[in-house]
Amino acid sequence: MSVAWQDVRVLNIAANGVFAMALAAALAAGLWWVAQRPMFSIRHVLIAAPPAEDLAHIEEPTLRLLPVDRLAGNFFLADLRQVREVFEMHPWVRSAKVRRVWPDTLAVELEEHRAFALWNSEQLLNTYGEVFTANPADVDEDGALPRLNGPAGEERKVQNAYLELVRALAPLSLHPDELELSDRRAWRVSLSDGTELLLGRDGGTPLVQRIAGWVELRPELARRFGAAPMTVDLRYPDGLAIRVASAQTAGVVPGLNAERAARPHRSSGMKP
Numbered sequence: 001m002s003v004a005w006q007d008v009r010v011l012n013i014a015a016n017g018v019f020a021m022a023l024a025a026a027l028a029a030g031l032w033w034v035a036q037r038p039m040f041s042i043r044h045v046l047i048a049a050p051p052a053e054d055l056a057h058i059e060e061p062t063l064r065l066l067p068v069d070r071l072a073g074n075f076f077l078a079d080l081r082q083v084r085e086v087f088e089m090h091p092w093v094r095s096a097k098v099r100r101v102w103p104d105t106l107a108v109e110l111e112e113h114r115a116f117a118l119w120n121s122e123q124l125l126n127t128y129g130e131v132f133t134a135n136p137a138d139v140d141e142d143g144a145l146p147r148l149n150g151p152a153g154e155e156r157k158v159q160n161a162y163l164e165l166v167r168a169l170a171p172l173s174l175h176p177d178e179l180e181l182s183d184r185r186a187w188r189v190s191l192s193d194g195t196e197l198l199l200g201r202d203g204g205t206p207l208v209q210r211i212a213g214w215v216e217l218r219p220e221l222a223r224r225f226g227a228a229p230m231t232v233d234l235r236y237p238d239g240l241a242i243r244v245a246s247a248q249t250a251g252v253v254p255g256l257n258a259e260r261a262a263r264p265h266r267s268s269g270m271k272p
Contacts, residue, residue, distance in 0.1 A: 041074050041075075041104060042105070042106055045106050046101070046105060047060075047063065047108050047110060048107070048108070049112065050111055055110060056112065057092040057112060057134070057138050058093065063090065066086055066089055066090060074104075075100055075102070075104055078100075078106065080100075080106075083098045083106060084108075087110060090110075091132065091134040092112050092132075092134055093110050093113070094111045094112060094113045094126065094128075094130070094132070096109065096111070097109040113132050113134065114126055115134075117159070118136055118145045118148070119148055119149070119155065120149050120150070124139075129155050129159045129160075130155070146177060146179070147177065147178040148178070148179050149180040149181070150180065151183055158179060158181050161187070161207060162179045164207065164208050165207070168211040168212060169211070172218055174191050174192050174193055174195075175191070175192050176189050176190065177191060177192050184201065185201050185202050186198075186199070186200055187201075187207060193227070195229055196229075196230075196232070198232065198235055199234050205237070210234045211234070213234075213240070214234060214240060217240070225244045228244045229244075229245045230243060
């Protein structure tokens with residue numbers, strides 16, 4: 001009796017399991033059928049910028065050039081990762097977020113690159129220190145973009161150095177037009193008045209400190225040599241050397257402070 005009762009219980013459990021699987025299969029088939037209905041086809045793709053931002057370089061005509069045939073599936077089956085990758089193929093799109101909006105719409109939020117500088121003459125650098133490839137002529141910012149140059153992987157370092165230089169030069173109402181970090185990790189900066197500063201390698205005296213000494217001396221140098229562009233060599237630990245555009249050269253100026261001014265003499269043969 002005990003064995004027979006256990007057999008019936010096992011049979012009931014097995015029957016219930018088969019029924020549950022059949023019901024699940026039927027529900028899955030029903031949902032699949034519903035999901036395939038034309039009413040759930042993707043009919044609209046809404047493009048927007050993040051809150052408090054706008055899209056300056058992303059327009060509908062350029063979006064039409066994207067391979068939209070990859071936007072396969074309907075409301076339920078569309079691969080949102082694939083949709084995101086399609087929109088991130090646009091040169092000015094930094095990132096895309098995609099979500100479904102019932103019953104037939106995909107909402108796409110596009111974050112646009114904000115051009116900060118021209119990088120190595122060929123690419124652009126955004127405000128996050130990231131390199132991207134787009135047409136520099138599309139940039140409609142006020143004034144020309146600064147030119148930043150450096151080895152691959154040093155983009156953020158060069159950008160931060162540029163921002164430090166902007167603050168250091170503010171008292172002179174000057175700004176860097178170009179900043180370069182060479183493969184040997186030596187710095188060179190060209191200013192908006194045509195002056196070129198040779199800052200040397202990293203290490204030792206910080207760049208901003210080297211600049212600060214020249215900022216103090218610069219009014220006196222301008223009085224002595226006029227407004228002619230000059231090359232200023234700041235690689236010396238206790239002084240500087242300058243060369244003005246007229247080819248007249250000043251030797252090492254001992255002490256980077258406003259109390260000592262450059263005294264012009266014949267070229268000493270030092271390279272700026």
